[in-house]
Amino acid sequence: MEERRSAEAMEASVLESGIVSSGEGLAHVKVRRYDPTAGGQPSYDEFDGIPFADRSVLDVLHSIYQERDPSLAYRHVCTKGFCGSCMLVVNGLPVLACQYPALADMTIEPHPKFPVIRDLVVGLGLDVAEGRKDAVIVGDAAAGSSAEAVSAVGSRADIDPKACVHCQDCVAVCPVGVYSFVSKRVKVIDPDSCLGPSCNMCVDTCWKMAIKMVPRGNHDLQYPIG
Ligand code: SF4
Numbered sequence: 436m437e438e439r440r441s442a443e444a445m446e447a448s449v450l451e452s453g454i455v456s457s458g459e460g461l462a463h464v465k466v467r468r469y470d471p472t473a474g475g476q477p478s479y480d481e482f483d484g485i486p487f488a489d490r491s492v493l494d495v496l497h498s499i500y501q502e503r504d505p506s507l508a509y510r511h512v513c514t515k516g517f518c519g520s521c522m523l524v525v526n527g528l529p530v531l532a533c534q535y536p537a538l539a540d541m542t543i544e545p546h547p548k549f550p551v552i553r554d555l556v557v558g559l560g561l562d563v564a565e566g567r568k569d570a571v572i573v574g575d576a577a578a579g580s581s582a583e584a585v586s587a588v589g590s591r592a593d594i595d596p597k598a599c600v601h602c603q604d605c606v607a608v609c610p611v612g613v614y615s616f617v618s619k620r621v622k623v624i625d626p627d628s629c630l631g632p633s634c635n636m637c638v639d640t641c642w643k644m645a646i647k648m649v650p651r652g653n654h655d656l657q658y659p660i661g
């Protein structure tokens with residue numbers, strides 16, 4: 436697995452997964468399949484016997500695509516944790532597939548914030564020219580999203596308001612629109628979409644070191660919205 440993250444961030448990812456990917460085990464993988472253009476309802480395909488030790492979730496998807504089912508659709512670009520294009524959900528937790536460790540038992544779904552184009556590929560609808568500050572959902576998200584509740588475990592990013600100077604660097608770098616610039620202040624507007632330590636882009640970017648990973652459900656550091 437290629438790594439951009441710090442050792443600490445990756446260790447946090449592994450620990451929050453609850454299952455350490457070591458040994459020679461084979462994984463059971465359940466993948467959500469859906470093609471909105473074909474109609475019908477989403478379904479799940481299951482794959483057994485996939486090697487997962489010391490591999491990323493993206494590595495496992497490559498194995499399924501190359502050896503089991505070439506019709507599986509998923510997205511990746513950099514494979515190094517820079518672009519955010521491999522975002523998806525593993526066992527209810529939003530992560531970057533190229534940075535998150537593969538687990539022995541995984542249910543893999545598209546990120547629920549965005550409408551499904553096919554299988555794990557979502558339409559991002561992010562206006563990069565606007566610094567991603569106006570992330571929007573395009574199309575009929577209710578029909579296409581995985582619509583699963585985001586896991587209550589794991590970590591997400593949050594801003595320490597005492598340290599933040601509202602430069603908007605984190606707004607620009609976040610691939611899922613967690614932050615927004617509202618009334619001359621940077622605020623967390625969508626904490627549940629955060630990809631956690633597997634992403635860490637905003638933490639790495641913030642030159643004021645104002646962003647920390649906090650347990651999901653902990654809103655102590657979060658600005659009031661509005
Ligand atoms: S990058 Fe850091 S200082 Fe700049 S707006 Fe984000 S949290 Fe605040």
Ligand code: SF4
Binds near residue numbers: 628630634638
């Ligand atoms: S808030 Fe930070 S860690 Fe979470 S998805 Fe956005 S850039 Fe990544």
Ligand code: FES
Binds near residue numbers: 519532
């Ligand atoms: S492929 Fe670019 S962040 Fe995973």
